[in-house]
Amino acid sequence: MxxxxxxxxxxxxxxxxxxxxPLRTLTREFGGLDYACTEMASAAALVSGSPYDEWYLDPEPCPERTILQFYTVKPERLVEALERCASLPVxxxxxxxxxxxxxxxxAGGGVAWMADPSRAAELVRLARAAWPKPLSxxxxxxxxxxYTALRDFCLRLVGAGLDFLTxxxxxxxxxxxxxxxxxxxASLARELxxxxxxxxxxxxxxxxxDKLEACRPxxxxxxxxxxxxPWIFALIRGREADPAFELEVDLEATAYRMLELIEGQLPPDFHLTRARRFFFYYCDNFSFAHHIKWKTQNAPNLEAIRAELAAYFVEVPADRRKRQQS
Ligand SMILES: Cc1cc2nc3c(=O)[nH]c(=O)nc-3n(C[C@H](O)[C@H](O)[C@H](O)COP(=O)(O)O)c2cc1C
Structure with missing residues (x-):
């Protein structure tokens, strides 16, 4: 197939x-991304009507390129969750x-499934029957x-109807x-x-x-x-087409755009935690990364994060825009 x-x-x-x-929107605004996973959602929480799962599983901005990720402890809960999501255009x-x-x-979720290949294969078989779209x-x-145990585990999942795996x-x-x-x-890509x-x-x-050439995934x-x-996908596609390709990224505008997306697309309960988590990584782009990371991690709200960033760019104007080549 x-x-x-x-x-x-x-x-x-x-x-x-x-x-x-918000992150999926930001990366898509730069371009180059083909498919995006949601963050992991608990199948049991979704079926029990937890108020947050609709946010975890929000498939926008490009549902037809979105993969919903679930973790489950019980097979029945995953089946119910998949049935519930069957009408989403993902x-x-x-x-x-x-x-x-x-x-x-x-609790028996995530990597715990790898300890019981038969049970994991049964989970995939049930999920396959409940979900008509690609299942990974x-x-x-x-x-x-x-390696042999890993390959055999994967082959059990393939036999149960899995379409692809990561x-x-x-x-x-x-x-x-x-x-x-x-x-x-490389070995799994060759053998599965x-x-x-x-x-x-x-x-x-x-x-x-290098990884594509050497391992052939x-x-x-x-x-x-x-x-x-968040422009890494655009950079990869640009460099693939033209070895001299480079991007001039407005780091300041991108930071504010992310805050705007978080405020506009997530519930207020999530704003501060999600902004802090994002800036924990994003601040690595800056010359004084440790300093601005500390400031954003300790700011009490989004307004304060915005103010810390604005002050930083006044102090270090060279960090406002940076050329990206690799
Ligand atoms: C903060 C954080 C949260 C993660 N959450 C998930 C998750 O929900 N589901 C999952 O399968 N992997 C999760 N992972 C693992 C990543 O999907 C990925 O496998 C790992 O970060 C290695 O890829 P990278 O080197 O490109 O970051 C998470 C990783 C990080 C750093």
Whole structure:
């Protein structure tokens, strides 16, 4: 079966409190992004009518290119959640098999599914029956460095009806500081009969090109760098078409645009936490990153964040606009 997306497609990773509609809107305004995941939503919370899940699963601004990501502990809850979302005009749904946050794993969600391949395959089989659109899964390597176990686990999911998967090649216990192991992506991409997307540590056009050439995944997913530089997808596509391509980015206008999107598209309860989380990464673009990061992380509201940014750009005008080449 042909992949449900063009080869080399670029995906925005699911990230709690980051891959919301404002970030997806901002990256789409720069261009270059093919598909975007929502942040992970709890299937059980959705079906029990939690007030926040409609925000987690808001598929705008481009529903037909949005993948809803769910984590679940019980198969029935995922089936109900998928049935509830069946009328949304989205691209697909993804099952989280990779989250290693202790409270999720202890409850039996995320990476805990990898300990029981039969049960995980049954979950995919039930989800497949409930969801007529592309169905994917996002995984880590698992509890230990065992390629055969990982491949066999993936083959069980394929047999149960999965359309494609994303591998974030770290062990379940590994923090994001440790380098990802892309040789696992290469092996899975070679051996599985479905498309495999690679994810982890792609921070530039060179990373994208090198990983695509060396490991041959069907697509590349980017997480943190898309928060630091929401123009990364546009830069990759620009460089692909023209090696001399560069972008002149208005860092100041982009910062204010994000605040405007957060205020306009998210409920007030989310404003401060989401703005802080975004600026935690975005401030890496600045010459005095540590200073402005501290200021934005400690500001009490969005107005104060805006004021800290304005003061910073008066002090360091050279940071207002920067040329981006790589
Ligand atoms: C703040 C944060 C939240 C995350 N939330 C999720 C999530 O909801 N679902 C998921 O599958 N992975 C989640 N991840 C993992 C990312 O999707 C991705 O696999 C990881 O960041 C590695 O990619 P990167 O190096 O491009 O950032 C999260 C990562 C971060 C940093």
């Amino acid at each position: 042909p992949p449900p997306f063009p080869p080399g497609s670029l995906f925005l990773a699911p990230m709690v409190a980051l891959s919301h509609r 691209f697909g749904a993804d099952i989280n098999f990779g989250c290693s946050a202790p409270h999720i794993e202890r 899964a996002k995984l880590r390597i698992g509890p230990e460095e065992d 591998l974030h090649p770290r062990l379940k216990s590994e923090k994001l500081r440790r380098s990802s192991r892309w040789d696992y992506v 009969p479905i498309p495999v997307i690679g994810n982890g540590d792609v921070r530039s056009y060179a990373d994208y090109r 069907a697509g590349i997913m980017i997480g943190r760098e898309a928060v630091r530089r």
